[in-house]
Amino acid sequence: MNNEMTSQLSSYITREILKDPSRSIAPNEPLLSSGLVDSFSLVDVALFVEDTFGVRIEDTELNVSTFDTLEQLAAIILSRM
């Protein structure tokens, strides 16, 4: 479940945000602190999570301490499903 989720998130981010679908993102790869995902794209990630998994991520949670990696994000999603 967790793996499937991180790979769904990874393919969304590489396709829509990085515009490089051939790339993949490791579950423990930093996204925000590395600058790979910038603040203008955070709201897209939150909307994707909401539309795909039916889980709400509050905008106050969209920061490095809540999620910097897909692993962390998947854990939040699972805890709310």
Next chain:
Amino acid sequence: MSTLAEILLSHFQQHPEQIAIHLQNAGRDDIPISYGDLIERAGAYADLYASRGLHPGDVIVLILEHGEPLIYSFYGAILHGAIPSIMPFLTEKLSPERYREDLASLISVTQPAAVLTYPEFEGEIRSAIGMNGSVREILLTSEAGEPTRINFDDLPGMTSSSESITLLQHSSGTTGLQKGVALSHTAVLNQLNAYRNAIQLTFDDVVVSWLPLYHDMGLIAGFIMPILEGIPLVLMSPFDWVRAPQRLLQAVSKYKGTLSWLPNFAYNFCAQKIRDRHLEGVDLSSWRAIINCSEPVRYESHVQFHEKFRGYGLKFDALQTSYAMAENVFGVTQSDLQKGPSVDEIDREGFLHEHVARHATNDKPSMRMMSSGSAISNTKIRVMDEQGREVPERKIGEIALLSNSMLTEYHHRPDATSKAFRDGWYLTGDYGYIANGELYVTGRKKDMIIIGGKNVYPQDIESLVGQVADVHAGRVVAFGIFDEAAGTEEVVVVAETDAQDPDEIKRISDTVRIHVTKNSAVALRWVHLVGPKWLLKTSSGKIARSANKEKYLKQTGRQLS
């Protein structure tokens, strides 16, 4: 009243209970700040500045995030007659090393007497600036005392001359060459006087802003103007807005907001990211002017924004434009709020090859331009050719301006100040044309890229990319291409490498992205690695940005815009 401090005093005396600012923070209750609170708390900062030996005319750099300390310390400096200057705070994606370098370079140009920051950030600031430069004091927000009865007679700011410098705004420049725009009380008040008339400001207005205060649009339109004019301001953090753009519309609805200023990309961003479920009960009918400013203005962005929010009471007539710059304090032009900005359909060939904006004819390709309005009453604009001669209507040239709200100087940069003027006219570096008295901005002289209202210099990006191992230093080009969907530019980097293995190329391109973001806070959308000798050079051996941009667009099949 001829100084900012005198105006603050009159608000304090006339209506101390009136709310000056509704301060918003995501996840917390809004904080109402009355003129009484604002000025007494600012007074506590003025006392701190005085107790640490700072004099009127000293520059105080404020390194603070959105919040109460930033507001009070700014006006505290005004009351003390010192010169506040707001510097962006460290963001999580920018590397601390790079931030320290930027800060050190800014300090060496600005030569502030003091820096104010949070206790948690003191170490960072100390290590960045050392103590042997101009900075005599590092002040902490924790050191400001409780507000007490304020004695205006003792405040040095009350005796400031109207021609003295009241604040410094940081204009953009390439790394190491940022310029502090020094503005006098007179310049600021002349600007407010003219701009207030241009937007027909009344006491029924409510300004709603998420704009950062280190940028002229946020600092003047979204901070100083409403407070000095006695108009309520609803102020939210840019960080909160970018994570939940609906907050802007919710705030307009909650406080019956009437006026906002936005960079062009924000129209697209709001239209694309906000969902109907975010807007339950939202009513935008009070919003009388949403003014598009600080990057090229696009009619398509207005249409997209209106389509999305018309069901919530948004009027198309509310969508307006302005052309503004820190060097004129803020506004240069403003669209007529009664009729909105004109839209001009021009001939594409004439625009691209003859530098003229002719009316489009049916049989030829055309392009749509939206005006930024007419010059505000204190400002004259002129479009000039390379020799400094005024060109006729519809001819494209450099925009120059003359006003009584111009900067006094670029702080400690006499070289930049004298280069900026020609026969008393300020040269903006932007290209445009005038038709029927309205200004159309068409481009700019320098290769600067504007992303979401932020100015980015390609040479800074190129030098960062050149630092990455496996990229040939000096064989890199960066340029902006307009992204229709986002309503702003995005940065493309093309760099030469010897690497051939696709995995290796992917790794280098990731390294480039990360290195650039950490050191410039600019996200690269497109990194295009190419083999040796791909890049075109000019006869003098310099990398030609526009020629390489054309080559890139042709090769990748992307549209030229």
